[in-house]
Amino acid sequence: MIEVRELSKRYGTTTAVRALSFTVRPGHVTGFLGPNGAGKTTTLRMLLGLNTPTAGTATIDGRDFGAVDRGLRHVGALLDAQDVHGGRTARAHLSAVAASNGIPRGRVRDVLDEVGLADVAGRRIGGFSLGMKQRLGIAGALLGDPPVLIFDEPLNGLDPEGVQWLRALLRRLAAEGRTVFVSSHQMSEMELCAEQLIVIGRGELIAAESLTEFAARGTRQGVRVRARAAERLARALRAEGAEVLSGEEALTVTGMDAERIGDLALLYEVALAELTPLTASLEQAFMELTADSVDYATTPRTGEETR
Numbered sequence: 021m022i023e024v025r026e027l028s029k030r031y032g033t034t035t036a037v038r039a040l041s042f043t044v045r046p047g048h049v050t051g052f053l054g055p056n057g058a059g060k061t062t063t064l065r066m067l068l069g070l071n072t073p074t075a076g077t078a079t080i081d082g083r084d085f086g087a088v089d090r091g092l093r094h095v096g097a098l099l100d101a102q103d104v105h106g107g108r109t110a111r112a113h114l115s116a117v118a119a120s121n122g123i124p125r126g127r128v129r130d131v132l133d134e135v136g137l138a139d140v141a142g143r144r145i146g147g148f149s150l151g152m153k154q155r156l157g158i159a160g161a162l163l164g165d166p167p168v169l170i171f172d173e174p175l176n177g178l179d180p181e182g183v184q185w186l187r188a189l190l191r192r193l194a195a196e197g198r199t200v201f202v203s204s205h206q207m208s209e210m211e212l213c214a215e216q217l218i219v220i221g222r223g224e225l226i227a228a229e230s231l232t233e234f235a236a237r238g239t240r241q242g243v244r245v246r247a248r249a250a251e252r253l254a255r256a257l258r259a260e261g262a263e264v265l266s267g268e269e270a271l272t273v274t275g276m277d278a279e280r281i282g283d284l285a286l287l288y289e290v291a292l293a294e295l296t297p298l299t300a301s302l303e304q305a306f307m308e309l310t311a312d313s314v315d316y317a318t319t320p321r322t323g324e325e326t327r
């Protein structure tokens with residue numbers, strides 16, 4: 021379990037993360053979403069003990085990860101896939117990581133197979149595409165078979181087949197009871213694999229809930245209703261407090277759920293031809309909720325440190 025409490029990070033005059041609190045539980049894929057510059061990487065680096073918080077705490081399984089050297093057997097992370105020694109082969113790179121973490125060599129072959137790099141294990145990483153480097157970074161995170169996995173933008177650079185593969189892998193790792201925390205700045209990337217979401221904007225928490233709950237927060241949901249006696253039904257629904265928009269083909273009803281509409285149709289003896297709850301798109305909800313926190317700044321601010 022990952023617990024973040026009142027976590028803040030300031031770089032000079034920039035507040036990258038502001039009093040952030042959330043919990044990531046095992047058994048689900050949890051998406052960590054926010055527009056560019058929202059503070060996702062900064063938060064993940066604090067979780068992994070790579071950045072020191074200005075205030076607050078970030079713990080993994082109850083402990084400050086930076087304070088104790090628990091290695092790859094406890095937490096596997098992929099932060100920057102490009103950050104690898106290009107002169108080494110994939111196999112040599114993973115063997116070195118395994119050796120320095122006391123992980124049996126046999127795991128190297130297992131994870132290379134797992135990420136689909138077995139055939140290129142003897143090639144130099146310098147010649148790898150970004151997608152291949154992402155796979156290698158994921159292999160490194162899996163080496164120690166850890167209960168907690170943290171991935172920063174792992175879908176970057178993957179082709180459609182790679183995206184599908186990674187989604188299935190993330191779901192499987194979560195189904196095995198692991199804590200799986202995955203960042204992205206695109207809702208569409210998370211839509212098909214995350215069950216839980218932590219959404220931030222300008223370093224602040226916007227939402228921490230299930231995907232379904234998040235979708236319901238966006239555009240008001242409605243119900244599409246078709247009936248021959250549409251106008252009679254519309255009058256009845258309005259009288260019961262619903263808002264009804266009469267379209268050419270169907271009524272769009274808001275402020276009343278499909279079950280109640282069905283009950284009222286029965287009561288007023290109106291035969292229904294269609295009764296469809298309209299779900300707001302997640303992308304739409306994400307855009308709406310983060311609209312105020314999209315950072316368009318392209319020039320570095322003064323007083324910024326370097327990592």
Ligand SMILES: Nc1ncnc2c1ncn2[C@@H]1O[C@H](COP(=O)(O)OP(=O)(O)OP(=O)(O)O)[C@@H](O)[C@H]1O
Pocket residue numbers: 031034035036054055056057058059060061062063204205324325326327
């Ligand atoms: N080392 C640093 N020195 C100064 N400012 C920094 C540093 N790291 C991050 N920032 C600033 O903190 C804010 C959050 O950045 P961060 O990289 O955590 O966001 P992000 O959500 O991961 O964005 P992206 O999706 O673009 O990777 C940004 O305004 C960024 O410019």
